[in-house]
Amino acid sequence: MASLWLARASSQLARRAAARRPPPRPARHGSGQPTSSWFLGSVPQAALGSPALDTSRRGFCSVRRFAGESSAAAAAAAVVDEEPESGFAAGDQQAVDFPGGKVSFVAEMNFLPESTRERINCYRVLDDDGRTISGSRFQEVSxxxxxxxxxxxxxxxxxxxxxxxxxxxxxxxxxxxxxxxxxxxxxxxxxxxxxxxxxxxxxxxxxxxxxxxxxxxxxxxxxxxxxxxxxxxxxxxxxxxxxxxxxxxxxxxxxxxxxxxxxxxxxxxxxxxxxxxxxxxxxxxxxxxxxxxxxxxxxxxxxxxxxxxxxxxxxxxxxxxxxxxxxxxxxxxxxxxxxxxxxxxxxxxxxxxxxxxxxxxxxxxxxxxxxxxxxxxxxxxxxxxxxxxxxx
CATH class of the missing domain: 3.40.50.970 (Thiamin diphosphate (ThDP)-binding fold, Pyr/PP domains)
Incomplete structure (x- = not known):
């Protein structure tokens, strides 16, 4: 019952968000009007140059960018904050500045491996017989x-x-x-x-x-x-x-x-x-x-x-x-x-x-x-x- 209720609630929220979402407008680059876009949404590549964080609204983290959209469109887009829905697709180029640095987003869940595939090499100059290895780089000694x-x-x-x-x-x-x-x-x-x-x-x-x-x-x-x-x-x-x-x-x-x-x-x-x-x-x-x-x-x-x-x-x-x-x-x-x-x-x-x-x-x-x-x-x-x- 709990899972059925959750599915219905999610469906209702999705329909409500779709009804509220304004129609997409083509970006007019160079107008200098700032708009807001969800950091999991589709961010144009031109907007990735210097994103900054805006965490003032309901605790959600959004990317500020200059895409040339009107202030009216920005106000309409702000309504979506209550139920954000992403148009993010695999392969989209997205990035955001977190306090720890700028990172890119991916749709795949990839864990870092527990170790490197190849072991770190060991630097040496002399072979087992004490002769200089051909091509080795070292500091000359008198x-x-x-x-x-x-x-x-x-x-x-x-x-x-x-x-x-x-x-x-x-x-x-x-x-x-x-x-x-x-x-x-x-x-x-x-x-x-x-x-x-x-x-x-x-x-x-x-x-x-x-x-x-x-x-x-x-x-x-x-x-x-x-x-x-x-x-x-x-x-x-x-x-x-x-x-x-x-x-x-x-x-x-x-x-x-x-x-x-x-x-x-x-x-x-x-x-x-x-x-x-x-x-x-x-x-x-x-x-x-x-x-x-x-x-x-x-x-x-x-x-x-x-x-x-x-x-x-x-x-x-x-x-x-x-x-x-x-x-x-x-x-x-x-x-x-x-x-x-x-x-x-x-x-x-x-x-x-x-x-x-x-x-x-x-x-x-x-x-x-x-x-x-x-x-x-x-x-x-x-x-x-x-x-x-x-x-x-």
Whole structure:
């Protein structure tokens, strides 16, 4: 009964609206007389140049346009507002300015797919044998810079080995290595300026090493002695240096991301030729701070580089249990942020990508999202043993 009543009521409303509708009149373009047309009605293509919203009548949203119709016709058309009926047909070109921007209308109900049809490509410069891939585009490095990058990667690995053994011997309480991610540390640091502000996670000691932090200073922090800048108040590997524009590591995951946006915006306000860069893992993208920071950076147009190390695991949680999207880089598009995916085992690709990202961030005043695919060669942290590690 309810459906029958509804059908009859709809039919009566349709007949009443048809009786009230004035006969169509040909538009006389150029007369300059504004008329109203329902935003779901048939809007001439010429009227789509600069539509605006008129929400003053009964809460309905209509498009204001100049079609050349008389004011009498406009008054007659206003009667239809009570029971609007659309002459909209598939293929009609219609658009309207909503508060979020100008959008076009379609008659088909199409849902956005849950993912892109093809996965985002991964940028690399060197092949598996270390040879330059033919046709690759990259930032040239001098022989001296290449040797320094290699030397610092070796130094970082040796430092990790020494502190790893010290932790196993009980000399320090906690340690975390960068084995397998040396290129990420050193190559990205080499592409930055010393004026750029670094907001790290806990796996970027190589960035600090590149900037001039000595092995003795690393040891002071890990042992928490009187020469430690934090005077033993921080956990081991929570380095920091005001002199080197390197924020102190924070234990909570992804809390440094919104801070990086604020630091970048301050650089922009001061008109400095510098940017901020923040490092985090794939697990950090599952935190709310990641999404808040990306939206914050996009809206404020902050010169910040979001550097995500995606090694497939957040301690014991694989990426398949964290998100269904195509990795991390695709998320930037939802916030209006440019991004790139890079091979983290290719030092030249990482250097080139960060060099270009920094140039865009500083000169264009925009955030950049960089996803680096890598493979960690050690346990997540060194309180694990082979007997208890989730990786065995």
């Amino acid at each position: 022989r001296e810079l290449a040797l320094k990058m290699y030397s610092e990667m070796v130094t970082l690995q040796i430092m990790d080995t020494i502190f790893y053994e010290a932790q196993r011997q009980g000399r320090i309480s906690f340690y975390l290595t960068s084995n397998g991610e040396e290129a990420i540390n050193i190559a990205s640091a080499a592409a930055l300026s010393m004026d750029d502000i670094v907001l790290p996670q806990y796996r970027e000691p190589g960035v600090l090493l590149w900037r001039g932090f000595t092995l003795q200073e690393f040891a002071n922090q890990c042992f928490g002695n009187k020469l430690d800048y934090g005077k033993g108040r921080q956990m081991p590997i929570h380095y920091g240096s005001n002199r080197l524009n390197y924020f102190t590591v924070s234990s909570p995951i992804a809390t440094q991301l919104p801070h990086a946006v604020g630091a970048a915006y301050s650089l922009k306000m001061d008109k400095k030729d510098a940017c901020a860069i923040t490092y985090f893992g794939d697990g950090g993208t599952s935190e709310g701070d990641f999404h808040a920071a990306l939206n914050f950076a996009a809206v404020m147009e902050a010169p910040v580089i979001f550097f995500c190390r995606n090694n497939g695991w957040a301690i014991s949680t694989p990426t398949t249990e964290q998100f269904r999207s195509d990795g991390v880089v695709i998320r930037g598009q939802a916030y209006g942020i440019r991004g790139i995916r890079v091979d983290g085992n290719d030092a030249l690709a990482v250097y080139s990508a960060i060099h270009a990202a920094r140039e865009m961030a500083v000169t264009e005043g925009r955030p950049i999202l960089v996803e680096v695919l890598s493979r960690s060669m050690e346990f997540h942290y060194l309180k694990c043993t082979k007997k208890t590690s989730v990786y065995n």
